[in-house]
Amino acid sequence: MRNAPVFIDLFAGCGGLSLGLLQAGWKGALAVERTADAFLTYSNNLIDSGRFQYDWPEWLPKQEHDIEAFLDEYKDHLASLNGKVDLIAGGPPCQGFSPAGKRNPKDPRNRMAERYIEAVKIVKPKFLLLENVRGFDAPFQKASKGKKAVPYSHVVKRRLQKEGYDVQFQVVVSADWGVPQMRPRFILVATRKDLRLDWSPFNRFGEGRREFLQERGLDPDCRQTTKDAIDDLRVEGKLLVESTDGDVRGFKQIEYKEPLSFSAFQRLMRAGNADGRGPNSLRLPKHRPLIIERFERILKECPKGKSLTQEQRDRYGIKKHSITPLCPDRPSATMTTLPDDFLHYSEARILTVREMARIQSFPDWFEFLGRYTTGGSLRKTSCPRYTQVGNAVPPLLGEALGELMMEAFNRLADSEDKAA
Structure with missing residues (x-):
C-alpha cells in the first residue's frame, strides 16, 4: 500500500x-x-x-x-x-x-x-x-x-x-x-x-x-445558499442558555438540537457528530436596544445581499464602511474578519462565529479556541475566533x-x- x-x-x-x-x-x-x-x-x-x-x-x-x-x-x-x-x-x-x-x-x-x-x-x-x-x-x-x-x-x-x-x-x-x-x-x-x-x-x-x-x-447544479448553511442555528424557537466556551461570562447561546430534517449542506457539516452534540462557538452578540432597532429597520427596508450604500448608511447613522444584510436564498458574500460587516437575514443581529464557520464550510466538530474578539493594542497581535474564521481557506x-x-x-x- x-x-x-x-x-x-x-x-x-x-x-x-x-x-x-x-x-x-x-x-x-x-x-x-x-x-x-x-x-x-x-x-x-x-x-x-x-x-x-x-x-x-x-x-x-x-x-x-x-x-x-x-x-x-x-x-x-x-x-x-x-x-x-x-x-x-x-x-x-x-x-x-x-x-x-x-x-x-x-x-x-x-x-x-x-x-x-x-x-x-x-x-x-x-x-x-x-x-x-x-x-x-x-x-x-x-x-x-x-x-x-x-x-x-x-x-x-x-x-x-x-x-x-x-x-x-x-x-x-x-x-x-x-x-x-x-x-x-x-x-x-x-x-x-x-x-x-x-x-x-x-x-x-x-x-x-x-x-x-x-x-x-x-x-452540482445548484449553489449552496446562506439559508442552507445556517438556518438550523437561528435563535427563533430555541432555548437560550449560558455560553460557557469563552473567557467572558454573561453571554447567551442557543441550546442546539438537531432539526428533524437537514439541508444537504447541514448534513455534510454535521457529519462526525455521532452523539448529536452541538458545535462550539455559538455565543450570541449582545446588542443595545438602539442597535437592534436599527438592524430591524435595515432588514425591513433594505435589499438583502447588497452592501448598504453611503446614503443608506447615513440614513441609519452607520459610520462603518461596509455592512450587508445577508440574502437567505443566495450564497453569502465573502466572509471577512469583521463580524459586524454582515447582518443575519432574518434576525436583527450579526452572525455568531459558528454561523460564519458554517458559511466557510468548517464542519461542526471543528472547535475554535481563544477569545471571540479583541480590540485596542491587542488587535495587531492577536487572532480571535472571528478573525480565525474570516482569514481561513474554506x-x-x-x-x-x-x-x-x-x-x-x-x-x-x-x-x-x-x-x-
Whole structure:
C-alpha cells in the first residue's frame, strides 16, 4: 500500500487549507502560524485530535512561529526535509492585495510571498499550492513611473519558474465547490519540472467538480445558499442558555438540537457528530436596544445581499464602511474578519462565529479556541475566533484542491512504478 504524501502548511491560520488536504488523504508534517490562538485551534483539531495522520517533527516546538524567525532559526532542519515533503501549501497574508483594502504595493505583508518562495528553495517539494485573494492577480493601480503595472502573481510565477517549477494559476469561485459563499480565490499550482509530469491542473480541476459535489451529497447544479448553511442555528424557537466556551461570562447561546430534517449542506457539516452534540462557538452578540432597532429597520427596508450604500448608511447613522444584510436564498458574500460587516437575514443581529464557520464550510466538530474578539493594542497581535474564521481557506475548497494534488501525486507515483 502506498504511503500518504506529505505536506507542510505555511501561513496556516486556524487550519482551513490543512483540514482540506488532510480530508483528501494527505499527511501533515508541520505548520507555521504566527498567532497563538490560531495555532491553538489548528493543533487541537488537526495535530492532536487523532483524526488525521500528522507527524510533527521533534526539532520544532509545537507552538506558534513567525515565518521569518522560523526560516532563520530552523533553516538547517527544514533542509533535512528535502526529498521527504511532497507539497508546500500556504496562503500568505493578503491584505496588501485585497480589493477590500487599500491595495498598497508597499504593504509589508506583501513580502510574505517571498518567505513562501524561500521555503520552496530550501525544501524543493514536488508540488506547490498557493492560495490568495483574487487581487493577487491584478496590477496595483499605480505603477512606478516608466514601468508597466504587473500583477504580483506574475512576479511570483517568474520566481518559481527560476527555481525549476512549471506554474499555472487561476481565480476559482468557492461557491462552485459547495461553499455557501462566493469567495473568489487566486489559486496557484506548480510542479517541479524535472518530474516531467504532463498534466493540466485546472482542466482536471473543472472536470472533477460534479463528482466531488455528488460524493458529498450536494447538487452540482445548484449553489449552496446562506439559508442552507445556517438556518438550523437561528435563535427563533430555541432555548437560550449560558455560553460557557469563552473567557467572558454573561453571554447567551442557543441550546442546539438537531432539526428533524437537514439541508444537504447541514448534513455534510454535521457529519462526525455521532452523539448529536452541538458545535462550539455559538455565543450570541449582545446588542443595545438602539442597535437592534436599527438592524430591524435595515432588514425591513433594505435589499438583502447588497452592501448598504453611503446614503443608506447615513440614513441609519452607520459610520462603518461596509455592512450587508445577508440574502437567505443566495450564497453569502465573502466572509471577512469583521463580524459586524454582515447582518443575519432574518434576525436583527450579526452572525455568531459558528454561523460564519458554517458559511466557510468548517464542519461542526471543528472547535475554535481563544477569545471571540479583541480590540485596542491587542488587535495587531492577536487572532480571535472571528478573525480565525474570516482569514481561513474554506475547507471544502481545500479538500477539492487536495484531491487535485493527490491525483497529481498518484500519477507521478504510477509513472515511477512503471519506470522501475
